[in-house]
Amino acid sequence: MDITYTPEEQAFRAEVRRFLAGKLPKDVSAKVLEGKRLTKDDHERWHRALNEQGWLAVHWPRQHGGTGWGPVQRHIFDEECAAAGAPQIIPFGLSMVAPVIIKFGTEEQKRYYLPRILDGSDWWCQGYSEPGAGSDLASLKTRAVRDGDHYVVNGQKTWTTLGQHANMIFCLVRTDPAAKQQEGISFLLIDMASPGVTVRPIITLDGEHEVNEVFFDDVRVPVANLVGEENKGWTCAKYLLTYERTGIAGVGMAKAALRHLKHVAAKQVGNGRPLVEDPSFRLKLAEVEIDLMALEMTNLRVVAAVQGGGVPGAESSILKVRGTEIRQAITDLLRRAVGPYALPFLPETLEAGSNLEPVGPDFAAPLAPQYFNRRKLSIYGGSNEIQKNIVAKMILGL
Structure with missing residues (x-):
C-alpha cells in the first residue's frame, strides 16, 4: 500500500530533494551511506545548513523559529533526508529539552536557550539514567540541595550519549528525598564546564565512544536554571520522553x-x-x-x-x-x-x-x-x- 500525495506535497518533496542536492555536504552523506563514523564537525555542518534554510526545528511553534509544517511535510522531509544519507539531527537540544523549555520554561529561559539551540551555540546531552535508575527512572539518586540562589548537585548519570561533545546537560535530580518516588524530582539545566562535573567514556560493543558516565561533585547550579516548579520535574520528564520515544x-x-x-x-x-x-x-x-x-x-x-x-x-x-x-x-x-x-x-x-x-x-x-x-x-x-x-x-x- 502506497501513500497518495497531493500535488502540493509532491512539490514539497521536490523542493526538499533540491535542497539536499545543494546543501547536504557530499562527504558527510557518503559517510552515512557507507556506515562510516561521523565527527562532531560533520553533525555541526549539517545542523548549520538546516538552520540557515529555516528547516531545523520542524516541530517547534513558528513563534520560536519552527517551520510550521504539517505531519505529511515532516514525514516527507524525514524520508528524503534518510534516503539522501543526511545525518540524524542530534535530538537532545532540538527535540528533547527545547519542547520542555517551550512548555514549562520561563520567558527568560526561552529567550536565552532556544536561539542557542538553533544556531548551535549549545550542544546538549541528557542526564536521566543512573547506574540504579534505568527503566525505573523514578528511583534516581542524584541530589540537588538548595543553598541560597544555587542548587548543590551530587550524583552520577550514565549512558550519556555524546556527552563528550556537550557543553550543557539537562538533568533530573532529587530535590525532596522524603517524597514518594515520582515526586520530589526537579528538572535542571547544568553547564558542563561547571567545577565538579566529570565525564568518563564508555566504549560500546562496536568499539565506539558514543556514551559516557557523568559525575557531579558539589556542582553549583543557579536556581534560575530550574525548569518548571521545584519537585514537579517528573511532569517535564514524561513530556520529554513522549517526544524521545516518537523519534526513536x-x-x-x-x-x-x-x-x-x-x-x-x-x-x-x-x-x-x-x-x-x-x-x-x-x-x-x-x-x-x-x-x-x-x-x-x-x-x-x-x-x-x-x-x-x-x-x-x-x-x-x-x-x-x-x-x-x-x-x-x-x-x-x-x-x-x-x-x-x-x-x-x-x-x-x-x-x-x-x-x-x-x-x-x-x-x-x-x-x-x-x-x-x-x-x-x-x-x-x-x-x-x-x-x-x-x-x-x-x-x-x-
Whole structure:
C-alpha cells in the first residue's frame, strides 16, 4: 500500500530533494551511506545548513523559529533526508529539552536557550539514567540541595550519549528525598564546564565512544536554571520522553535501511541465484516490509493527532516498541545476508580515510557494528517491556 500525495506535497518533496542536492555536504552523506563514523564537525555542518534554510526545528511553534509544517511535510522531509544519507539531527537540544523549555520554561529561559539551540551555540546531552535508575527512572539518586540562589548537585548519570561533545546537560535530580518516588524530582539545566562535573567514556560493543558516565561533585547550579516548579520535574520528564520515544521509531531511517537490505540481497548469491529470490529470505523480507508499512501509517496518524500543538500520548510507546523491533529486524537480516563476511569486525574500517581493505563486499564492513549498535534501541528511551506496560495501562485500561 502506497501513500497518495497531493500535488502540493509532491512539490514539497521536490523542493526538499533540491535542497539536499545543494546543501547536504557530499562527504558527510557518503559517510552515512557507507556506515562510516561521523565527527562532531560533520553533525555541526549539517545542523548549520538546516538552520540557515529555516528547516531545523520542524516541530517547534513558528513563534520560536519552527517551520510550521504539517505531519505529511515532516514525514516527507524525514524520508528524503534518510534516503539522501543526511545525518540524524542530534535530538537532545532540538527535540528533547527545547519542547520542555517551550512548555514549562520561563520567558527568560526561552529567550536565552532556544536561539542557542538553533544556531548551535549549545550542544546538549541528557542526564536521566543512573547506574540504579534505568527503566525505573523514578528511583534516581542524584541530589540537588538548595543553598541560597544555587542548587548543590551530587550524583552520577550514565549512558550519556555524546556527552563528550556537550557543553550543557539537562538533568533530573532529587530535590525532596522524603517524597514518594515520582515526586520530589526537579528538572535542571547544568553547564558542563561547571567545577565538579566529570565525564568518563564508555566504549560500546562496536568499539565506539558514543556514551559516557557523568559525575557531579558539589556542582553549583543557579536556581534560575530550574525548569518548571521545584519537585514537579517528573511532569517535564514524561513530556520529554513522549517526544524521545516518537523519534526513536525512525520510520525514515528504517525505510532507507530496508532499501539497502534489498540492494544487498540482490547482490548476494547463494546456490547460483540472488538471495532475494530465496523463498525463506523473501518471506522474512516481506514480513518486515509489511510491518514497516503499518508503522508508517501509525506514525502519520499520531503526528496528525498532535498537529495542533499537543504532545504524543501513550501512542508514542507503540511507535517506540514497533519501530525499534523493525529496525533491529532489518539489521539482523542484513547481517544474515552477508553470512560469514559479517563476522570479521575491525573498528578502524569505519573511520573515514581508513586504508584497511574490507573483508568481503564493501557493504559488509559496517553491518556487524550496526547490528551490535541497534541492540540498544529496545532498551533506551524506556525499555520495550516498560512501554508495553504503559500501553496496557493507558490505552487498554488493564
